[in-house]
Amino acid sequence: MRDPRRIRCTYYIEAVDVARAAAALAGEQSSGTFIAVPGESDRIRERHAAEVVAIRELGECAPSLPSRRRPERVTAAEVVVEFPMVNIGTDIATLLTAVAGNLFELVELYACRLQSIGLPDEFVAAHPGPAFGVAGTRKLMGVPDGVLIGTIVKPNVGLVEEEFRGVVRELARASIDLIKDDELMTDPAYLPLETRVRVALEEIADAEQVTGHRTMYAFNITGDLAGLQRRHDLVVEAGGNCVMLNVPVMGLPALAWLRGFAQVPIHGHRAGLAASMRSPALGVDFTVWQQLARLAGADHVHASGLGSKFYERDEQVAANIRSLQAPLGTTTAPLPTLSSGQNVHTPGPTFAAVGSTDLLMLAGGGIAAHPDGPAAGVRSLRQAWIAAVSGSPLADAAAEHAARGDSALAHALQTFPAGA
Amino acid sequence: MRDPRRIRCTYYIEAVDVARAAAALAGEQSSGTFIAVPGESDRIRERHAAEVVAIRELGECAPSLPSRRRPERVTAAEVVVEFPMVNIGTDIATLLTAVAGNLFELVELYACRLQSIGLPDEFVAAHPGPAFGVAGTRKLMGVPDGVLIGTIVKPNVGLVEEEFRGVVRELARASIDLIKDDELMTDPAYLPLETRVRVALEEIADAEQVTGHRTMYAFNITGDLAGLQRRHDLVVEAGGNCVMLNVPVMGLPALAWLRGFAQVPIHGHRAGLAASMRSPALGVDFTVWQQLARLAGADHVHASGLGSKFYERDEQVAANIRSLQAPLGTTTAPLPTLSSGQNVHTPGPTFAAVGSTDLLMLAGGGIAAHPDGPAAGVRSLRQAWIAAVSGSPLADAAAEHAARGDSALAHALQTFPAGA
Numbered sequence: 001m002r003d004p005r006r007i008r009c010t011y012y013i014e015a016v017d018v019a020r021a022a023a024a025l026a027g028e029q030s031s032g033t034f035i036a037v038p039g040e041s042d043r044i045r046e047r048h049a050a051e052v053v054a055i056r057e058l059g060e061c062a063p064s065l066p067s068r069r070r071p072e073r074v075t076a077a078e079v080v081v082e083f084p085m086v087n088i089g090t091d092i093a094t095l096l097t098a099v100a101g102n103l104f105e106l107v108e109l110y111a112c113r114l115q116s117i118g119l120p121d122e123f124v125a126a127h128p129g130p131a132f133g134v135a136g137t138r139k140l141m142g143v144p145d146g147v148l149i150g151t152i153v154k155p156n157v158g159l160v161e162e163e164f165r166g167v168v169r170e171l172a173r174a175s176i177d178l179i180k181d182d183e184l185m186t187d188p189a190y191l192p193l194e195t196r197v198r199v200a201l202e203e204i205a206d207a208e209q210v211t212g213h214r215t216m217y218a219f220n221i222t223g224d225l226a227g228l229q230r231r232h233d234l235v236v237e238a239g240g241n242c243v244m245l246n247v248p249v250m251g252l253p254a255l256a257w258l259r260g261f262a263q264v265p266i267h268g269h270r271a272g273l274a275a276s277m278r279s280p281a282l283g284v285d286f287t288v289w290q291q292l293a294r295l296a297g298a299d300h301v302h303a304s305g306l307g308s309k310f311y312e313r314d315e316q317v318a319a320n321i322r323s324l325q326a327p328l329g330t331t332t333a334p335l336p337t338l339s340s341g342q343n344v345h346t347p348g349p350t351f352a353a354v355g356s357t358d359l360l361m362l363a364g365g366g367i368a369a370h371p372d373g374p375a376a377g378v379r380s381l382r383q384a385w386i387a388a389v390s391g392s393p394l395a396d397a398a399a400e401h402a403a404r405g406d407s408a409l410a411h412a413l414q415t416f417p418a419g420a
Numbered sequence: 421m422r423d424p425r426r427i428r429c430t431y432y433i434e435a436v437d438v439a440r441a442a443a444a445l446a447g448e449q450s451s452g453t454f455i456a457v458p459g460e461s462d463r464i465r466e467r468h469a470a471e472v473v474a475i476r477e478l479g480e481c482a483p484s485l486p487s488r489r490r491p492e493r494v495t496a497a498e499v500v501v502e503f504p505m506v507n508i509g510t511d512i513a514t515l516l517t518a519v520a521g522n523l524f525e526l527v528e529l530y531a532c533r534l535q536s537i538g539l540p541d542e543f544v545a546a547h548p549g550p551a552f553g554v555a556g557t558r559k560l561m562g563v564p565d566g567v568l569i570g571t572i573v574k575p576n577v578g579l580v581e582e583e584f585r586g587v588v589r590e591l592a593r594a595s596i597d598l599i600k601d602d603e604l605m606t607d608p609a610y611l612p613l614e615t616r617v618r619v620a621l622e623e624i625a626d627a628e629q630v631t632g633h634r635t636m637y638a639f640n641i642t643g644d645l646a647g648l649q650r651r652h653d654l655v656v657e658a659g660g661n662c663v664m665l666n667v668p669v670m671g672l673p674a675l676a677w678l679r680g681f682a683q684v685p686i687h688g689h690r691a692g693l694a695a696s697m698r699s700p701a702l703g704v705d706f707t708v709w710q711q712l713a714r715l716a717g718a719d720h721v722h723a724s725g726l727g728s729k730f731y732e733r734d735e736q737v738a739a740n741i742r743s744l745q746a747p748l749g750t751t752t753a754p755l756p757t758l759s760s761g762q763n764v765h766t767p768g769p770t771f772a773a774v775g776s777t778d779l780l781m782l783a784g785g786g787i788a789a790h791p792d793g794p795a796a797g798v799r800s801l802r803q804a805w806i807a808a809v810s811g812s813p814l815a816d817a818a819a820e821h822a823a824r825g826d827s828a829l830a831h832a833l834q835t836f837p838a839g840a
Contacts, residue, residue: 029604031575044578065698067731086610087577091643094606096669097691101603104694105730155451157507158464183521184449186514190506223511225645225677249516251671257645271517274524275696275703278485282702283695310525311487 002046005085008053008118009099010078014064014111014281018055018077021108026050026081028106029098048087050098054080063110064281074110090126092292093253100284111281117288119295121329127256127295129331132265134358137299137335140241140265141177141216147347147385148335148360149378150178150216151367157184161195168200172207172215174367174375178360179204180218183246183271187223193231197238205239218244218267218300225254229261236263245298248272252296259297267337268298278311287323294328300335300360306350308340318353325356335360342366343416344380344409347388357389371411380412422466425505428473428538429519430498434484434531434701438475438497441528446470446501448526449518468507470518474500483530484701494530510546512712513673520704531701537708541749547676547715549751552685554778557719557755560661560685561597561636567767567805568755568780569798570598570638571787577604581615588620592627592635594787594795598780599624600638603666603691607643613651617658625659638664638687638720645674649681656683665718668692672716679717687757688718698731707743714748720755720780726770728760738773745776755780762786763836764800764829767808777809791831800832 015021026032030050058076088094104112130136138144153159153167171179179200187193197219204215221231221243235243244267247255258266276283286303293301303320304310312320317338324336336359338350343366351357363381370377383406387397398410435441446452450470478496508514524532550556558564573579573587591599599620607613617639624635641651641663655663664687667675678686696703706723713721723740724730732740737758744756756779758770763786771777783801790797803826807817818830 031578044575048575048578065731066700066733068733087604087608089606089608091606093642093644093666093669094604097603097606097642097666100695101666101669101691102694102730104692104698105724105732107729107731109731155464155468158451158468183517184507184514186509186511186517188507188509222513222517223673224513225673226680246513246517246521249513249521249671250673251669253643253645253670254673260646271521272524274522275520278524279699279702280486282699304525309527310522311485311527311529312525313486313488 003084003086005120005122006082007085007088007095007099007120007123009081009083009114010116011081012076012111012113012115012281013079013109014061014074014076015108016071016074018057018075018079021106022052022055022079022081024106024108025103025112026052029101029103030083030087048084050081050083052079053082065110067110068107071110076111078115085120085123090123092256092296095123096252096292104282113280113282114284114288116285117291119291124295124329124331127331128259128297129294129328130297130299130334131259131262131332132299133332134335135332137216137265142214143177145357146382147357148177149381150180150360150362151176152180152182152339152362152364153185154182154364154368156182157188159191161191161199164191164196165199165203168203169207170374171367172204173210174373174378175211175213176215176367176374176378178216178218178242180244180267180362181220183220183222183269186220187231193219193221194234197235197240201239216242218242220244220246222246222250228254228258232258232262240264242267244269246271247293247298252292255293255298256296262297265299266297267300268293268302270302274311286320290320290323291328294331294334298334300337302337302339305338305340305342305346305361306353307346308342310340314349314353321354325354333358337362344384344394344412345416345418347381347385348394351385351388357385366416369415370408371415372408376408376411379406380408383409423504423506425540425542426502427505427508427515427519427540427543429501429503429534430536431501432496432531432533432535432701433499433529434481434494434496435528436491436494438477438495438499441526442472442475442499442501444526444528445523445532446472449521449523450503450507468504470501470503472499473502485530487530488527496531498535505540505543510543512676512716516672516712524702533700533702534704534708536705537711539711544715544749544751547751548679548717549714549748550717550719550754551679551682551752552719553752554755555752557636557685562634563597565777566802567777568597569801570600570780570782571596572600572602572759572782572784573605574602574784574788576602577608579611581611581619584611584616585619585623588623589627590794591787592624593630594793594798595631595633596635596787596794596798598636598638598662600664600687600782601640603640603642603689606640607651613639613641614654617655617660621659636662638662640664640666642666642670648674648678652678652682660684662687664689666691667713667718672712675713675718676716682717685719686717687720688713688722690722694731706740710740710744711748714751714754718754720757722757722759725758725760725762725766725781726773727766728762730760734769734773741774745774753778757782764804764814764832765836765838767801767805768814771805771808777805786832786836789835790828791835792828796828796831799826800828803829
């Protein structure tokens with residue numbers, strides 16, 4: 001009997017014969033084989049075969065990817081393939097193997113990109129999703145509304161203990177909502193995780209005495225799996241309230257495993273994701289990946305940022321953030337995390353594009369390089385966000401704050417030119 | 421002081437200004453930041469900065485990858501970047517973050533591919549490498565020399581217990597060296613791993629009574645990490661002698677973790693790898709990835725096959741196999757695993773290209789669809805390999821065997837046309 005629970009995938013492909021290539025893809029990724037073999041009965045085909053349910057040809061083009069053959073022209077198409085859930089169950093690694101596995105290798109395909117995925121309710125319901133998400137993170141920070149402002153300890157690498165202490169002190173006393181390790185900073189001998197945890201939590205506690213604000217610190221526990229729980233426990237036992245994982249280099253199964261024992265929000269970094277995302281002819285779209293990262297339990301999900309120094313254009317970044325805002329079963333909403341090149345000019349276009357302040361905006365230079373110091377940097381970003389939400393021009397907001405004796409936004413506007 | 425232990429990476433990049441883009445890459449992946457910030461001292465730069473040590477321009481081209489900007493022409497170049505090991509230590513996830521992380525996202529780059537890597541001895545020596553490799557696998561199989569012949573249970577998915585039993589029985593009685601699960605077959609409700617382990621090992625033990633040959637079975641234990649050790653133990657406690665992992669979907673850290681407790685060879689499948697490998701302008705080359713898979717402990721490493729239905733051309737496949745044959749510190753040699761479209765015509769060109777029989781050749785249809793049955797299929801492949809090594813034409817070898825009453829190779833030549 002045909003399994004009514006189908007995983008529906010839309011691929012962009014290029015092929016000489018699109019219908020034949022789509023069938024090869026569906027066969028390779030389900031009940032297929034090289035050649036008719038005994039045992040591949042009608043029952044198996046009917047119950048287990050992936051099915052090509054739609055093909056929309058998009059015209060001819062030169063092949064985007066190399067293959068064994070070298071046709072001059074191929075046909076581009078969007079094809080929809082449905083995979084019976086009976087083949088996959090609810091396991092994320094098995095799902096990836098089916099919908100994003102060997103198919104990228106097929107000789108018939110000159111492009112193959114998983115553009116979107118529709119997961120059956122039963123698949124979604126089998127995963128816990130984020131334990132904290134937006135609401136849980138706000139609660140831990142004591143910030144009920146407004147965009148959350150964060151930053152990254154810079155330089156990425158190389159600080160020794162006392163330098164690190166100085167950076168964290170300055171940032172925590174700036175009343176920032178979140179400080180995170182750079183993705184490159186894991187557990188180096190010159191500044192071990194244990195030292196960072198101790199020093200950062202001391203400084204954050206001290207700063208809280210001054211500011212009344214509890215800064216969250218995302219400690220990067222990326223590294224060997226044998227030590228993952230130990231590193232998580234080290235953070236939690238010291239009183240830390242967030243751990244960070246470089247999800248693509250660790251793998252989605254590692255994220256799901258961490259979710260199983262994590263007691264604090266998981267800050268999901270995407271370092272390495274572009275290797276399988278940036279070519280429009282290959283790999284997996286962010287809007288697919290983010291669903292799996294959410295199911296696996298990421299509370300915060302990195303999505304680049306408008307105006308960033310990364311490759312995605314603003315409309316693409318906005319679409320990716322919106323995909324994070326879309327409901328996914330009954331899972332808790334994750335916190336879209338925007339980074340790279342974020343400064344006082346970014347809130348306007350960001351709010352216009354995504355219509356929400358349930359965001360974590362990470363600014364590096366925009367905070368650390370503010371001429372009046374990090375506290376003014378943080379303040380200027382909060383002011384810029386309030387202006388964005390109320391629709392006020394930045395210059396007006398800056399003038400109003402300056403008239404009340406706070407030049408943070410005005411100085412930020414002078415320091416960080418628009419569109420830089 | 422400058423760290424003399426450097427990780428040397430060669431990238432193919434495209435940029436408007438190659439020198440500037442290479443510097444941005446090196447900065448982003450080491451001690452860089454957006455903007456000069458206090459604390460980025462000369463000491464940090466000297467000790468921790470990644471360094472561009474060579475740039476070789478390759479000419480102009482149209483940009484291979486999209487970015488925020490849209491130049492008509494860019495310059496292609498090979499650049500060599502050295503990363504101080506002090507930033508990374510010996511952790512594989514941290515290494516990946518540094519050499520294959522955010523750099524793929526950089527707006528200045530219109531292509532970015534990690535083509536080769538040179539790891540310091542100290543990095544290599546920190547990892548155990550394969551526990552079994554070629555030698556250990558041969559010992560477990562009782563096959564001291566010659567190419568090892570394996571196959572995949574087909575159809576990939578959908579067999580129920582008694583059908584599965586029948587397939588394994590026929591293959592094990594064919595005196596095959598290895599049977600493996602398809603990468604799509606993990607632990608589905610209709611044919612759980614536990615059932616496969618019980619049934620396959622029963623059939624293999626029974627077949628051994630008949631043939632005197634012990635077939636290895638690679639049970640796919642891909643799935644959630646919480647259950648990975650349980651699934652491994654299930655295989656080992658039942659007497660199984662190999663486990664399989666879909667390495668790219670699980671992540672290299674999962675492989676390294678499994679290596680830590682595995683008591684049997686790890687069969688490393690590459691499903692999903694092409695998502696970050698197939699575009700020549702993006703991602704990570706196989707010759708880099710295989711080094712990390714070996715350090716993480718894969719005993720068998722999939723490398724497609726000459727004449728396969730996968731995209732890589734034969735010269736590329738051969739180069740990839742040779743990369744697996746190259747020494748890597750003092751680690752045990754892994755078993756290159758060739759698959760897809762392998763039949764009696766493949767040994768000749770394969771041996772000519774890689775000059776070794778320390779290989780595992782997986783044939784699906786080439787065995788299951790042999791007109792005289794799988795035993796004849798296996799025999800025909802072994803005979804084809806002996807012919808390849810001795811330089812005899814296949815037709816002559818087939819005639820000689822036929823003259824002695826064994827038509828397996830002759831019938832294979834009739835059934836599987838060359839270059840099909």
